[in-house]
Amino acid sequence: MKLLVTYSRREGKKPIIAQIVRDTGVLVNVERALIDSSEGEALIDIPDDSCRIVRDKLADLGATVRLLEEEISLDESECVDCGACISICLQEVFTFDTESKLRMDAEKCVLCGRCIEICPHKALSRKSET
Amino acid sequence: MKKTIHQVQERIRDGNARVVTAEQMPDIVAELGEEEALAEVDVVTTGTFGAMCSSGSFFNFGHADPPIRMERVWLNDVEAYAGLAAVDAYIGATQQSTTREDQYGGAHVIEDFIAGKSVELRAMSRGTDCYPRRTITTELLLENLNQAIMCNPRNGYQRYNAACNSTDRALYTYMGMLLPSCGNVTYSGSGLLNPISNDPGLRRIGSGVPCFLGGAPGMVVGEGTQASPGSGFGTLMVTGDMKQMDTEYIRAATMKGYGVTLYVGLGIPIPVLDIETVRSTAVRDEDIWVDVIDYGIPARNRPSKMKVNYAMLKSGHLEVNGEEIRTSSLSSVRRARRIASELKGWIESGKMNVCLPTRPIDATKKAGPMIETVQGPRVLEIMDHRVISISEEEPIRDAARKLLKGEINHLPVINSEGVLVGIVTTYDISKAVVNPGKGTLVRDIMRRKVITTTADEAVDIAVQKLEKHNISALPVVDRDFKVIGMLTAMDLGKLFGGRWLK
Ligand code: SF4
Ligand code: SF4
Numbered sequence: 001m002k003l004l005v006t007y008s009r010r011e012g013k014k015p016i017i018a019q020i021v022r023d024t025g026v027l028v029n030v031e032r033a034l035i036d037s038s039e040g041e042a043l044i045d046i047p048d049d050s051c052r053i054v055r056d057k058l059a060d061l062g063a064t065v066r067l068l069e070e071e072i073s074l075d076e077s078e079c080v081d082c083g084a085c086i087s088i089c090l091q092e093v094f095t096f097d098t099e100s101k102l103r104m105d106a107e108k109c110v111l112c113g114r115c116i117e118i119c120p121h122k123a124l125s126r127k128s129e130t
Numbered sequence: 131m132k133k134t135i136h137q138v139q140e141r142i143r144d145g146n147a148r149v150v151t152a153e154q155m156p157d158i159v160a161e162l163g164e165e166e167a168l169a170e171v172d173v174v175t176t177g178t179f180g181a182m183c184s185s186g187s188f189f190n191f192g193h194a195d196p197p198i199r200m201e202r203v204w205l206n207d208v209e210a211y212a213g214l215a216a217v218d219a220y221i222g223a224t225q226q227s228t229t230r231e232d233q234y235g236g237a238h239v240i241e242d243f244i245a246g247k248s249v250e251l252r253a254m255s256r257g258t259d260c261y262p263r264r265t266i267t268t269e270l271l272l273e274n275l276n277q278a279i280m281c282n283p284r285n286g287y288q289r290y291n292a293a294c295n296s297t298d299r300a301l302y303t304y305m306g307m308l309l310p311s312c313g314n315v316t317y318s319g320s321g322l323l324n325p326i327s328n329d330p331g332l333r334r335i336g337s338g339v340p341c342f343l344g345g346a347p348g349m350v351v352g353e354g355t356q357a358s359p360g361s362g363f364g365t366l367m368v369t370g371d372m373k374q375m376d377t378e379y380i381r382a383a384t385m386k387g388y389g390v391t392l393y394v395g396l397g398i399p400i401p402v403l404d405i406e407t408v409r410s411t412a413v414r415d416e417d418i419w420v421d422v423i424d425y426g427i428p429a430r431n432r433p434s435k436m437k438v439n440y441a442m443l444k445s446g447h448l449e450v451n452g453e454e455i456r457t458s459s460l461s462s463v464r465r466a467r468r469i470a471s472e473l474k475g476w477i478e479s480g481k482m483n484v485c486l487p488t489r490p491i492d493a494t495k496k497a498g499p500m501i502e503t504v505q506g507p508r509v510l511e512i513m514d515h516r517v518i519s520i521s522e523e524e525p526i527r528d529a530a531r532k533l534l535k536g537e538i539n540h541l542p543v544i545n546s547e548g549v550l551v552g553i554v555t556t557y558d559i560s561k562a563v564v565n566p567g568k569g570t571l572v573r574d575i576m577r578r579k580v581i582t583t584t585a586d587e588a589v590d591i592a593v594q595k596l597e598k599h600n601i602s603a604l605p606v607v608d609r610d611f612k613v614i615g616m617l618t619a620m621d622l623g624k625l626f627g628g629r630w631l632k
Contacts, residue, residue, distance in 0.1 A: 080179070080381055080393060080465055084306045086446070086458035087314035096446070100464040118307045120181070120383035120391070120460070 001051055002031070002071075005042045007063035016061055017042060024057055026050040031110040043068070043110055071109040072116070073127035074102070085115040085124065131168055135486050138172045138401045142483050147172040149399075149477045151470040152323045152411060159412040167408050173477050173484060174411040176325040177342070177397035177469030180318050180461025181383060183304065184284035184355060185392045186222040187240055187372055190276040191251060193217055198263035200253035204228070205239045212253070216261060220281075223382075223392035235390030237382035240280070243272040244344070244375045278372035280344060284354040286396050288326035288364040289420050292317035292443060292457070294435055297426035299598070302387025306460050308425055312435070315422055315448055315457045320466035321415040321440030325398040326364040328411045334400045335366070336487025342397035342473045343368050345376030347482055350398065352489060358497035368396060379469065393461075397469040399477050401484040415440035422448075428591050430499060509592050510585040512622065513606050513615040519544050522551055522573040529572050530559050540603040542613045543576045549611045552576030582607045583617055592617055 007016055021028050029045040046054050051067075058065050072093065081102045086094045091108045094115070116124045141147040148171055150158060155174050159167045189210070191200075199216040202209065207227045210219035225236040242249055248269045257264045272278055294315045295301045295308035302308075306316045321327070329335045337352040348370025357365040379395030402408060420443075421434035435450075442448055444463070448455045476482040518536045520529050522543050533541055533556050543552035554576045562568060562575045569575065583592045583604040592604055596619065606615040 081462045082180070082393075083459040083462070084316070087316065087456040088307045088309060088458070092456075100462070100467070114307075118302075118386045120306075120385055120393075121381060122384070 001048050002043060002045050002068040003051075003055070003058075004066040004068055005040075005044060005058055005063050006066075007040050007058075007061070016040070016058070016063060017044065019061065020054060020057055024050065024053050026054055028054070032112060068111070069127075071106040071111060071127070072104070073106075073125055074104055075123045075125070078121045078123035079119075080121055080123075082120065085119055088118060089115050131165060133168070133172070133403045135401060135403060135484070138403065139483055139485070141172055142477055142480055145478070145480055147477060149173045149175060149474045151467070151474055152176045152328050152413075153467060153470065155328075155411045156322070156414045159408060164405050164408045164412075167412075168402060168405060171402050171408075173474075174328060174400045174402060174407075175397060175470045175473040175477065176328050176400065177323050177395070177466040177471075177473065178286060178320040178325065178461065179379065179395045179465035179469060180320070180393060181304070181385070181391045182282060182285045182287075182394040182396075183224050183391045185240075185280070185282040185394055186220055186236060187278055187280045188214075188218060188220050189278050191217045191219070191270065192274075192276050194263060194266055194268075196263045197261050198253060198255050198266050199258060199261035200255055200266075202254045204252045205249050206234065206242070207250075207252075208234065208236050208239050210236070224390050226390055232384050232389045235382070235384075237390050237392035240372070240392060241377055241380055241382040243275075243278060244372060244380055245377050246272065272373060279369060280348075280372050280375070281351070281367070281369045282343075282394065283367050284356055284365045285368050285394055286325050286354070286364075286366040286398075287319060288324060288330065288359065288362060289321075289418055289440075290318040290363075291420045291434075292422045292438060293425050294422050294455075295426045296424050296435075301425055302385070303425050304385050304388045304391070305425065306385065306458075307387075312424075312450070312455060315438075315443070315455055316460060317420070317440075317443045317457060318460045319440070320461060320463055321418055321444065322413055323463070323466045323470055324418075325396065325400075326359070326366070327413055327418055329400055329407070330359070330362070330364070330410060330493070331406070332359055332364065332491045332493040333410075334403075334407060334486070335398055336490045338488035339398065339485060340482050341368055341370075341399075342379075342395065342469055342476070342482075343370030343375070344372070344380040344395055345378060346370045346372070346374035347476070350487075353491045353495070356497045357491070357495060359491070360494045360496040363497075364491070364493070366396075379465070395465060395469045397466075397473040399473055399482065399484050401486075415444060428594070507589040508585065509583050509587045509589060509606055509617050512589065513585070513617045514621055515615050517613055517615060519550075519613050520554070520572055521546070522571070522576065524572050525570055526559060526562050526572060526575060527570075529554055530563075533559065538616070538618075540605075540616065540618065542580070542605040542616070543572055544613065550580060550582065550605055550607055550613050552578045553580045553605065580605060582611075584608070585614065589622070593622065 032043040034041045200212045203212040203219045207229045210221040212219045221236045223237040227234040293305035294312045339350045351367040354365030354367045381393040418440045423432045519542045603618040
């Protein structure tokens with residue numbers, strides 16, 4: 001499952017993700033990271049059964065954790081199957097099926113937001129995250 | 131063997147016509163042979179669904195009491211052209227709202243009307259003896275309008291060049307988002323389903339021919355604007371009654387960074403009367419070639435990167451120098467297919483019949499570029515011709531002196547051959563003074579990535595560079611990358627009040 005981790009970097013530049021891997025032994029897959037001088041945000045993917053331990057540990061380290069229940073969501077009534085989103089998504093989330101209908105493999109999405117911006121028909125959005 | 135149009139029309143009236151879509155035709159011809167296919171197939175239906183910016187609608191609102199001669203008209207804050215009598219207006223699809231910018235435009239007004247939503251009309255007038263009223267505001271539904279006639283000056287492009295971008299930053303164009311370093315290729319059009327691709331000689335498509343437009347029965351008016359069938363880029367002017375349209379086939383859209391456009395569904399039935407039409411309707415995606423154009427080059431004559439056909443484009447990726455580039459379309463093949471098959475149903479049931487053009491379109495015509503009688507300004511005309519530069523080997527102190535003496539903020543840095551290698555600004559120098567750790571020579575502190583312009587570049591392009599990179603000066607270089615001047619934000623001031631902005 002995917003967790004969105006936000007942490008302050010004011011108390012020194014601790015490598016928080018590395019610390020998690022070391023302390024919990026869970027293999028963390030970093031799918032997206034945005035780090036500036038004061039704050040860091042990372043989207044990580046971890047095995048479902050390690051969720052508890054990773055979340056607790058992150059909380060100990062002062063990070064805010066959000067579980068991303070849903071990824072990108074497609075409004076079928078707005079989508080016209082133009083395909084404009086296909087080649088711009090580096091995660092290759094979108095493809096056409098044999099009928100040229102848009103197919104989405106939301107599992108691969110890292111929520112970079114690019115397709116939401118460029119869809120000419122505003123058919124893509126982020127579904128509620130908890 | 132030959133068939134007459136009357137035979138085909140009669141079969142349609144009797145409900146006996148054999149109709150196939152342009153997607154089915156190639157296989158039928160391959161299987162039966164041309165003669166058999168001619169005997170077998172009466173009509174081939176085509177379809178396309180994509181962004182067609184050159185679209186719009188005429189409206190007649192009826193007279194108010196007291197009456198007004200509308201001079202300026204807004205529909206949901208989108209201005210429509212009202213220089214047509216008293217209560218007529220034409221709304222263009224790409225016109226943007228005065229309040230919501232690219233999130234709402236003429237295309238949205240058209241879609242909202244068709245969807246049955248109410249649209250606010252605002253109009254102004256000077257007031258005349260016969261039309262005393264000066265302003266009006268009212269809410270209108272499509273059914274309240276006397277006429278709502280879609281009339282699209284340029285639809286149904288025969289084919290459209292694909293797009294890529296060789297620069298190092300993403301571009302947002304009417305061809306969608308183009309990733310840097312040719313990271314993707316985008317294309318438009320439905321390939322073998324496209325109307326004119328099935329009749330490139332324009333022998334069957336012309337004025338008066340019926341069509342499917344936005345879900346309604348419509349008609350081809352004739353040659354579209356900028357039509358260039360002689361070079362394989364024919365277009366059509368088409369019209370249809372908005373009151374019978376369906377939002378499945380008319381959709382407003384916003385291309386990020388470009389603006390509002392309208393997705394239009396268009397299909398044309400082509401009567402199969404002779405072998406030539408059998409051949410032209412047997413066209414496959416493999417037969418329709420286009421160039422991949424580099425949109426990174428801001429000129430009319432953009433270079434072609436390669437030639438590709440629609441089969442390659444539709445496959446989802448191209449191979450270029452051993453590398454795989456993903457492709458994606460902007461128009462919907464799925465919906466184009468639906469249009470062709472809906473149109474097939476219309477002809478089979480006799481809801482629509484076919485006819486020959488009442489006036490043919492010249493299939494040899496080629497469109498020309500704009501004649502520009504007044505050249506737009508070039509960098510040469512406004513650049514600072516003084517060449518104040520510094521060698522990379524000189525001390526920072528000397529750079530500071532030159533900047534002060536020339537009363538300038540940017541100093542191009544050259545190597546021993548006089549070739550531009552960097553740039554330093556007053557800011558870089560102040561930083562070096564406060565923070566002397568980096569070294570004492572210009573080379574140690576200069577910025578090596580320099581954005582440049584050339585003397586014959588259009589000022590508009592240079593301005594775009596300044597804005598995009600958030601900088602305030604561009605060294606002007608010649609072909610050998612030697613500095614021949616500078617263009618600064620200050621030089622641009624020369625344009626104001628000058629002859630170009632009158
Ligand atoms: S860009 Fe938008 S409308 Fe086009 S296929 Fe993707 S989701 Fe659908
Ligand atoms: S949000 Fe980013 S990763 Fe997810 S589908 Fe859109 S473009 Fe792909």
